[in-house]
Amino acid sequence: MEFALMFNVLDGGVSEPIEWNKESLSPDKSIIVLDETSQAIWLWHGTKRGLVQRRTALRQAESLKGHGYTIGKSIIGRNIRTINEIDSRKVGRVPEETEKDSQLQEILSKDFKVVDNYVVTFSVGEFETQKTKPTPAKKPEPKKLEAPVVKPKPQVKPLEPTKKPSQATKEYPEPKKGASVESPTLEKEKPDEDLLSQARVAFVIRALLDHFDDIWVSKKKDGSYSIEMIDGPVCQFSIKDTSLNFTANSFSGISQDIKNGIKKKYAELSKLL
Incomplete structure (x- = not known):
């Protein structure tokens, strides 16, 4: 069973779940649609949303993509793969934006059934007798912890004092008299x-x-x-x-x-x- 949720992103950077309604896509709102069927998050911006508001909504969408949305012991949207951002100002003018908006409208036009806590599903015929809730996430099995193996520290032998050389040696040989020292030519480095x-x-x-x-x-x-x-x-x-x-x-x-x-x-x- 695959589920979907709709969120309204507030100006303070908080996304709240709202009722599944196509009419929620208004000029003064940024709406997030989490859809497990398409394995995508659809982020729709109204024409009156400014740059800061759009970027705030995008951060909320990225958070949902990474963690999903937890309801009780269930997680909605654990397998979301992409975020489709739609700027309604470009719909009808930019082909890519128009295509994404058309796909979102198709999702919102499907027949749906409310499950619980604003969660909807597009499957029909399975909720006539009782409501079905999302499958709870499996708890990870505890891993056995093994005691770390402590290796003995190697013994350090004391260093013997080094003998001084019997005769002092010169570090650099003296140049011959009259010999001219040529400076190496530096090649000009190519810019990266x-x-x-x-x-x-x-x-x-x-x-x-x-x-x-x-x-x-x-x-x-x-x-x-x-x-x-x-x-x-x-x-x-x-x-x-x-x-x-x-x-x-x-x-x-x-x-x-x-x-x-x-x-x-x-x-x-x-x-x-």
């Missing part, structure tokens, strides 16, 4: 490509901070970077051969004057490499 890439990422962040006081930088699983401000996304880029490749929609909601200022600052900092 990884350090160059990190420097260029830092230059982008430094250029943005000249125009925005509060930005959020995140590194994706594929190695690309995403930067957001309080009003939404700013840019997204990947690194190839120490060059930055920005996506087509980067800086789309920013004025041309600010764009020019960012480019100018980045160009100045790049001269340091």
Whole structure:
């Protein structure tokens, strides 16, 4: 039997279980749907949710993914594998967000049965006579503790005093008179490509901070970077051969004057490499 739960994430960083209702997805809320059927957590953000509120909700979703949700002696969501985050502002404009939202709506549109404590199941026909509760988690069997083997300490023999050399020897031979000492030529080290890439990422962040006081930088699983401000996304880029490749929609909601200022600052900092 597989179960599901819905949570409302409060501004203080607390997630509370709520009744399973599609109408809970409102513009001023961040909703978490824990679904054992799809083995995923669906994190849906309303259009009025700010950057800080969205990041707070994401931390709650990650906690549920790692530990599940305990009800009595049962744990709901122990086998959750992924978190699907949905920004409702991008639904209808970004294909990936639209597809994830469509999958979530399909889950919420299924026929369900309330089991207990806001827990629902999509299986039918098994609750006509009595309510079925989630299978309690098995208690781990206690392991036998073996006494550690104490090895005897090795005996340390006293050191014999070293004999002084009969004749003093010179540490360095004296150079011959008239001989010129040539200094070795140092080859110029090639710059590390990884350090160059990190420097260029830092230059982008430094250029943005000249125009925005509060930005959020995140590194994706594929190695690309995403930067957001309080009003939404700013840019997204990947690194190839120490060059930055920005996506087509980067800086789309920013004025041309600010764009020019960012480019100018980045160009100045790049001269340091």
